Amino acid sequence: MIRVFIVDDHPVVIEGIHALLQHEKDIEWAGQAMNAQSCLGFFVNNTADVVLMDISMPGMEGVELCAVMKEKYPGVMILGLSSFNQGLYIKKMMEHGASGYILKNSSREELIKAIHAVQSGEIYFSGETGQALQEYQKSSMTELPVLSSREKEILGLIAEGYTNPQIAEKIFLSSFTVDSHRKNLLAKLGVKNTASLIRLAVERKLI
Amino acid sequence: MIRVFIVDDHPVVIEGIHALLQHEKDIEWAGQAMNAQSCLGFFVNNTADVVLMDISMPGMEGVELCAVMKEKYPGVMILGLSSFNQGLYIKKMMEHGASGYILKNSSREELIKAIHAVQSGEIYFSGETGQALQEYQKSSMTELPVLSSREKEILGLIAEGYTNPQIAEKIFLSSFTVDSHRKNLLAKLGVKNTASLIRLAVERKLI
DNA sequence: CCCTGAATCACTGTTTCAGGTGAGTGGCTG
DNA sequence: CAGCCACTCACCTGAAACAGTGATTCAGGG
Numbered sequence: 001m002i003r004v005f006i007v008d009d010h011p012v013v014i015e016g017i018h019a020l021l022q023h024e025k026d027i028e029w030a031g032q033a034m035n036a037q038s039c040l041g042f043f044v045n046n047t048a049d050v051v052l053m054d055i056s057m058p059g060m061e062g063v064e065l066c067a068v069m070k071e072k073y074p075g076v077m078i079l080g081l082s083s084f085n086q087g088l089y090i091k092k093m094m095e096h097g098a099s100g101y102i103l104k105n106s107s108r109e110e111l112i113k114a115i116h117a118v119q120s121g122e123i124y125f126s127g128e129t130g131q132a133l134q135e136y137q138k139s140s141m142t143e144l145p146v147l148s149s150r151e152k153e154i155l156g157l158i159a160e161g162y163t164n165p166q167i168a169e170k171i172f173l174s175s176f177t178v179d180s181h182r183k184n185l186l187a188k189l190g191v192k193n194t195a196s197l198i199r200l201a202v203e204r205k206l207i
Numbered sequence: 208m209i210r211v212f213i214v215d216d217h218p219v220v221i222e223g224i225h226a227l228l229q230h231e232k233d234i235e236w237a238g239q240a241m242n243a244q245s246c247l248g249f250f251v252n253n254t255a256d257v258v259l260m261d262i263s264m265p266g267m268e269g270v271e272l273c274a275v276m277k278e279k280y281p282g283v284m285i286l287g288l289s290s291f292n293q294g295l296y297i298k299k300m301m302e303h304g305a306s307g308y309i310l311k312n313s314s315r316e317e318l319i320k321a322i323h324a325v326q327s328g329e330i331y332f333s334g335e336t337g338q339a340l341q342e343y344q345k346s347s348m349t350e351l352p353v354l355s356s357r358e359k360e361i362l363g364l365i366a367e368g369y370t371n372p373q374i375a376e377k378i379f380l381s382s383f384t385v386d387s388h389r390k391n392l393l394a395k396l397g398v399k400n401t402a403s404l405i406r407l408a409v410e411r412k413l414i
Numbered sequence: 415c416c417c418t419g420a421a422t423c424a425c426t427g428t429t430t431c432a433g434g435t436g437a438g439t440g441g442c443t444g
Numbered sequence: 445c446a447g448c449c450a451c452t453c454a455c456c457t458g459a460a461a462c463a464g465t466g467a468t469t470c471a472g473g474g
Contacts, residue, residue, distance in 0.1 A: 012219070012220050012227060016218065016223035017223075019222040020219060104217045104220070105217040151450090158402050161399055161400055163429085165430085176454055180454095183434095186432075194402050195366055195404075196366075196367070199366050355420055356420095371461075380421095380423090383425085387421085387422075390461095390464095393462080400430085401461075
């Protein structure tokens, strides 16, 4: 008998999963919580085998709660649960000790399979989720090089649409100097032109 | 008696809302669908008063389905439903005839209030959602000009870091033509150079 | 049927960017 | 002190981007 507990701030998700699991013979509904506090409160006097945990609760609570839970109760297996296929969240969850991750639009069969898997110590990923994780690791595994403050300043001005001469005038430098910084930016970030540079900068929130 | 139909690709959400509504005396469960096709199929021989519709279904189906439904059955009120507080989606939904929008983590009370509101022709927004919409409209009040499909294609390739000659070779055009499209992009979006162009494109999610 | 607009191509300048190379200063650190 | 690195400046060359102008074709809508 697997005791399942759920933490999610969406009432409909709690209800839905309850409905999906209520006729499973080897699954017992341990309880539910709508936020981190009440989850931790439950585990003071009770326990469960598997916790289904929404990751994208307000304020990143999910990831933190996962860390706290695994520290206090390492025997409790945590299965991440989210509506979206977000590599970033998945990665953080796993770093904090989660045993797997499934999407909320998973089928009843997949949900049950995942619960069994993590309960017996396996790592479970729904297909799409595993893919997203790979994608994520491919695209941002590479550490961003450190940019000097001058470089970041100039990167910002380039993104504003200023040309080298304009930037030079604005911050009292030679346009040769601005050009040097610009070339260093391209080299450091491994891109070939302004378009790639700005795209990377915006997407990785360097500006 | 309000007949409520739900379209959502998440089984748990369907179950959850069903559970939340099943004891409401003046609400009748008209049916459910997990995708746009089966929703449209239902309405061939049946009808409903209010449709709860997930916006963020795979492939933007939600927004499109909303448009089709309102064209075919203008009397059916549509209430957007999503896990996230995304101004962009909300705006698109409303442009396509939706009567309101609530978050999936809304309480049972709010859900029922919203259903009654839209059924009687009102526009309903959950508090947070209204805020997000305002935020969104503030930040991008200036309407984005319409880009042709060719322009969007070339914008994407510029963002990938390709130069005009490379793009020309890639999509079998003259580099003059690519340059023309590029100039049109700059003109339409009101920017002066590639840096501004790409920044705008990434920030406004044109690519 | 005419007008509009997307899409295509062309030519000519000017400006900016990219690549390479080199060099001087000042600060921090092993 | 020697070495590293950020920051600064300089020049040269070729490639790309930007600006302006103009033209053709083709599809769709009033």
